[in-house]
Each structure stands twice: as C-alpha cells, then as structure tokens.
C-alpha cells in the first residue's frame with residue numbers, strides 16, 4: 001500500500017508572481033502517495049505560496065498542478081469540491097474560527113460534511129483533541145484563550161478530524177516545546193502507518209526533518225533545487241543547500257543524522 | 258475515493274463471531290453508528306473478525322472500540338482476529354488516545370435573576386468608568402497635542418480628512434440635494450394654497466442650514482466613518498497591533514484616536530456646508546418649477562430672509578458631532594475582544610450609539626442656541 005510510484009500531486013512548470021516579485025519560475029515537483037514530504041528553504045522563498053497553489057487558494061500565473069491526476073486549474077466546481085474534502089490543512093497561523101470553542105472548531109468539518117449523530121461527532125472531536133496532545137480542559141476554551149502552542153495543536157486536531165487522505169501542514173512544530181514537537185512527530189508517523197496518509201509539510205524543524213520525512217524538497221532560486229531523502233540532500237554541493245544545513249544549528253543535526 | 262460500502266457488523270451464531278465488513282471510515286459509518294451497539298446473550302466468548310474491512314480510519318477504529326466496549330461491559334470476553342497490521346496499529350493508537358473521562362463544560366446552570374441583575378449593573382458601572390477613562394485620556398492627549406502640534410501624526414490626520422471628507426462628497430451632496438427637493442415639495446404644496454409662495458425661501462433656508470444639513474451629514478458620516486473606525490481599531494486589537502504599540506511606549510490614543518478626531522473636526526463642517534448648499538439648491542429647483550419663484554428672486558431674497566446666525570447655528574454643531582462620531586467609533590474599537598464576532602457587534606454598536614448621541618446632542622442644541630425669528 002505504501003511507497004507506490006504514482007505521484008499523488010504533480011506540479012509542472014509553475015510560475016507565481018506576487019505583486020511585482022517573481023516567487024517561482026519553472027517549478028516542478030512530484031509528491032508520492034503515502035510519503036511524508038517536507039518542504040524546506042529560507043524564509044520568504046515561497047513555501048507557503050506553493051502550498052496555497054496546491055490548496056487552490058492562489059492560481060499560479062502559468063503551469064499545471066494535478067492532484068489525484070485531476071488538473072485542478074481546469075476542473076469544474078464539483079470535482080474541486082471533492083478534492084477539497086479529501087485533504088486537511090494546518091495553516092501557519094492556526095486559522096481557527098475565533099467565534100467557536102476548540103471543540104466546536106474541531107467538530108466543524110464533521111458537522112458540515114457528515115451525518116454522524118451529534119454525540120458521536122463530539123466524541124470523535126474529543127478523540128482528535130487528545131490525539132493532538134491537548135488537555136481536555138482546553139476543549140471548551142476559545143482560541144483567544146489558548147497559548148501559541150495549544151493553538152497549533154487545536155488546528156492540527158481540526159486538520160485531521162476527517163481522516164483526510166492528504167494532510168498539508170505549514171510549520172506544524174514551530175511554537176511547540178521540544179517534547180510536544182516530538183510527540184507530534186510520533187503522531188504523524190502513527191497516522192501514516194495506520195491510514196496510509198500522504199503528508200506535505202513545511203518545516204524549519206531539523207529534528208522533525210530527520211525523524212519523519214521520507215523526502216525533503218529544497219526550495220531556492222525560485223524552483224525546487226532538490227527533492228531527496230535527507231541523507232542524500234545533505235551530500236548535495238549546491239551552495240544554498242550547504243548554507244542552509246551548515247549554520248550553527250544545522251551542524252549538530254547533520255552530524256547526528 | 259468514493260463508492261464505499263457502508264460499515265456493517267453481522268453475528269455468526271455458530272462460531273460466535275462478529276464479522277466486520279465494508280468501509281469503516283468517517284464518511285461511510287454514519288448509519289452503523291445510528292444503531293445501538295450489538296449485544297447477544299448466547300455466549301460469553303466473542304470473536305471479532307476484521308478480514309472483511311476494506312478501509313478503516315480513526316473514526317472507524319473508534320466505532321469498533323465502542324462496540325467492543327459495549328460487549329465487554331455486558332460481561333463478554335473479546336478476542337480479535339483477522340485484522341490487518343495497519344488496522345491493528347490504528348486501533349491501538351485510538352485506544353491509547355481515548356480520553357478516560359468525559360469533560361463537562363463549566364456550570365451551565367441558569368443563574369438566578371438577582372445574580373443577573375447584579376452582574377449587569379456592575380458590568381454597566383465598569384463600562385461607564387471605562388468610557389470616562391477613555392474620555393479623560395483623549396482630553397489629556399488632545400490638550401498635549403494642542404500645546405505641541407508637532408507631535409500630531411500629520412499623515413494619518415490628512416488621510417482621515419481624505420477618507421471621511423473627500424470621499425463622502427458625492428453621497429452627502431446627493432442625499433442633501435434630494436432632501437432639499439422633498440422638503441420644498443412637501444411644504445410648497447401647503448404654502449401654495451395660502452399664496453405664501455415666497456416663504457419657501459425662509460423655510461428651506463432655516464430647515465436646511467440649521468437642522469437638516471448638519472443632521473443628515475452627521476448621520477451619513479456616522480454610518481460610514483464610525484463603523485470604519487471601529488472595524489479598523491478592532492482588527493488591530495485582534496492582531497495584537499495595539500499591544501505592540503503599547504509595548505513600544507506609543508500611546509494608541511495619540512497614534513490612532515487624536516488624528517481621527519481632529520481630521521473629522523475639519524472634514525465634517527466642510528461636508529455640512531456642502532450639504533447646506535446642495536439642500537438649498539434642491540429647494541431652489543422646486544421653488545422655480547412649482548412655485549414660480551425664479552432662481553434670481555430666490556437668491557435675491559435669501560440673504561434678507563435668512564440671518565447669518567442661522568448658518569452659524571448649524572455649523573457650530575459640526576465639531577461636536579465630529580467628536581461624537583470619532584470618539585464613539587474609536588472607543589468601541591478598543592472594546593473589541595478576542596473574536597471576529599465581537600468586531601461585528603461593536604461596529605453595529607458604534608453606529609447605533611453615535612447616531613443616538615448625535616440626535617440627543619442636536620436636541621440639546623436647539624434648546625441652547627438662540628431661537629431664530631423669521
């Protein structure tokens with residue numbers, strides 16, 4: 001089931017222009033089913049922009065993007081809606097609904113897209129909340145009453161509540177303490193194991209990269225410089241890649257990895 | 258990814274085996290969960306067989322766990338068989354993560370009448386104090402800016418004039434022109450029956466300059482600007498931008514509120530003059546078409562029938578209305594807490610409150626200001 005060779009997302013020759021700035025040009029990327037793909041690169045190199053392309057929030061200037069072999073830039077509303085139901089998204093800044101409690105936030109997709117009885121919805125939502133590592137007391141709090149790390153976890157719970165085939169995570173471990181970041185890595189591996197989930201995550205967390213990623217996509221110079229497992233990526237001679245991993249923080253991980 | 262068989266359980270009496278089949282996923286399990294958990298009295302040992310499960314996700318695993326638990330509670334011994342490695346892993350993960358106790362939302366008991374009364378009174382009292390504190394802060398900083406005008410944020414001050422004055426010209430002009438027409442038309446009919454056509458001039462002049470011009474303008478600006486101020490400051494509050502200003506030692510009142518009040522104090526009277534002119538023009542049009550008073554004689558008689566004091570009586574209200582609109586708009590913006598809903602609520606409140614206060618102030622003015630004889 002895992003490690004099939006068909007790409008679940010394939011991006012070809014994408015160009016993005018934001019304002020006057022060319023963010024991506026001739027960007028190509030394939031994401032395989034059942035893999036955890038990490039996207040890395042310096043701040044502002046366009047990782048979030050690429051995710052927004054895939055999530056149909058931002059139309060690239062040119063190029064093509066296919067998900068499940070469907071061209072998402074030229075498909076009808078019904079198809080795109082179906083694709084939207086098959087993924088879960090964790091935004092960089094959480095993006096929880098501020099008027100709803102955590103429990104209601106997590107329950108929201110269940111209430112909107114399933115016919116499960118309300119009691120079951122609530123139990124499933126609570127299950128996801130504990131799976132994401134939030135204490136149960138947090139379930140009845142509003143997003144404004146949570147700490148930064150708790151917000152991240154609540155947003156994660158909302159992203160995984162429908163058990164999506166595809167999970168997009170934008171910096172899931174930033175703002176988490178090391179222990180919770182570790183627990184998060186474990187959760188991700190468990191989900192991948194149990195559900196055959198495909199994960200695309202943007203991260204700057206080197207230990208997360210080393211621990212969970214099957215493949216690391218390095219963005220730089222407006223395109224994908226390399227898409228390789230971490231070990232092989234570290235051997236690349238490209239100066240940007242060398243620079244990224246050779247900072248004082250990078251060194252220790254490179255050695256331990 | 259579609260066409261999933263619904264999740265099903267069937268009990269085989271001969272082998273005491275529960276056969277699971279179908280797709281145990283969040284989208285296909287809803288019918289199964291609507292039935293009560295399956296129970297039986299036939300045997301004490303039950304085997305749950307999961308070879309027939311085509312797909313399972315955490316919701317499915319949870320449902321299976323519920324079913325197994327229900328059987329365990331009725332004293333059965335459970336064993337599992339035939340589950341694939343992945344499904345077993347999933348089942349164990351869910352079992353481990355399951356919350357032990359059901360949390361309850363904090364007391365949902367209905368509070369007593371006295372409690373509500375007391376709480377409301379105290380809340381009102383504190384919100385009154387809050388309002389007074391805000392007013393005091395604004396007055397103090399206002400004084401300081403007057404003493405040292407260099408500290409004023411000129412850029413945002415000019416921005417406010419542009420945003421609230423220049424961009425409101427069309428709507429204020431058009432609406433007051435229409436009001437002038439309606440007013441002249443309605444009263445013109447009465448005047449005509451008495452042959453008192455010429456009095457349309459003083460009627461329009463006094464009504465427009467002293468009452469309708471300022472009032473209409475203030476109400477339009479309250480709707481446009483008070484809401485905009487609340488939404489802007491409220492969103493900044495949500496984004497912690499206000500807190501950022503405070504930590505830098507920049508007073509949000511100086512930075513945000515004073516330029517708005519000063520800007521509106523400039524632009525609102527200008528808009529009132531525009532409204533006066535357009536309203537009188539509207540009246541003049543009707544006077545010409547309906548009452549046979551030519552534009553020439555209208556304008557010739559206007560200064561004789563309307564005193565300068567009438568115009569001033571109207572204009573003097575401008576700065577006060579401006580303070581009300583900008584003050585209420587900003588104050589409500591600072592009252593925003595924690596959610597997008599609250600921005601909406603406070604914006605509504607700021608418009609309602611400023612229009613209310615404008616009308617109250619207008620009533621006070623008609624008592625205070627010297628009464629004009631025609």
Ligand SMILES: Nc1ncnc2c1ncn2[C@@H]1O[C@H](COP(=O)(O)OP(=O)(O)OP(=O)(O)O)[C@@H](O)[C@H]1O
Nearest residue numbers: 018019020021023042043044045046047048049050
């Ligand atoms: N709405 C916009 N208009 C103009 N430029 C934008 C816009 N949004 C982003 N950019 C620019 O596009 C570039 C890529 O931004 P993006 O948010 O994708 O970066 P990122 O790789 O996610 O960075 P980080 O790691 O800091 O989150 C940045 O240089 C940014 O300035």
Ligand SMILES: [Mg+2]
Nearest residue numbers: 047048092170
């Ligand atoms: Mg980003």
